[in-house]
Amino acid sequence: MDIFDKIKPQVLKLQALPEGRKKVIVLSIAIVLGLILLIFWLKTTIYRFDKMGENIGKIQLPPVNMLETPGLEQKLSDIEEQASKQIEAEKQLENKKP
Numbered sequence: 046m047d048i049f050d051k052i053k054p055q056v057l058k059l060q061a062l063p064e065g066r067k068k069v070i071v072l073s074i075a076i077v078l079g080l081i082l083l084i085f086w087l088k089t090t091i092y093r094f095d096k097m098g099e100n101i102g103k104i105q106l107p108p109v110n111m112l113e114t115p116g117l118e119q120k121l122s123d124i125e126e127q128a129s130k131q132i133e134a135e136k137q138l139e140n141k142k143p
Contacts, residue, residue: 059067 059070062070
């Protein structure tokens with residue numbers, strides 16, 4: 046007996062059902078398949094997020110070498126000197142006010 050011969054009576058029964066009943070059966074099958082796929086997707090997504098979390102902890106960034114700016118120390122000391130002169134000038138102006 047062929048597989049099609051076994052399925053044929055079931056198909057004939059389904060074809061004989063009213064339209065509303067057929068729609069319910071198709072919708073039920075679609076919902077069950079959708080739930081199965083959703084569960085599979087959730088499990089694989091959770092697994093991948095777990096793996097990603099493990100791998101994030103293993104990331105080692107290379108050391109960053111700061112570029113050396115020639116004359117930076119001199120520029121900074123000049124700025125500090127100018128700032129201190131400005132502060133002294135402001136203090137003298139405040140002292141001269143009556």
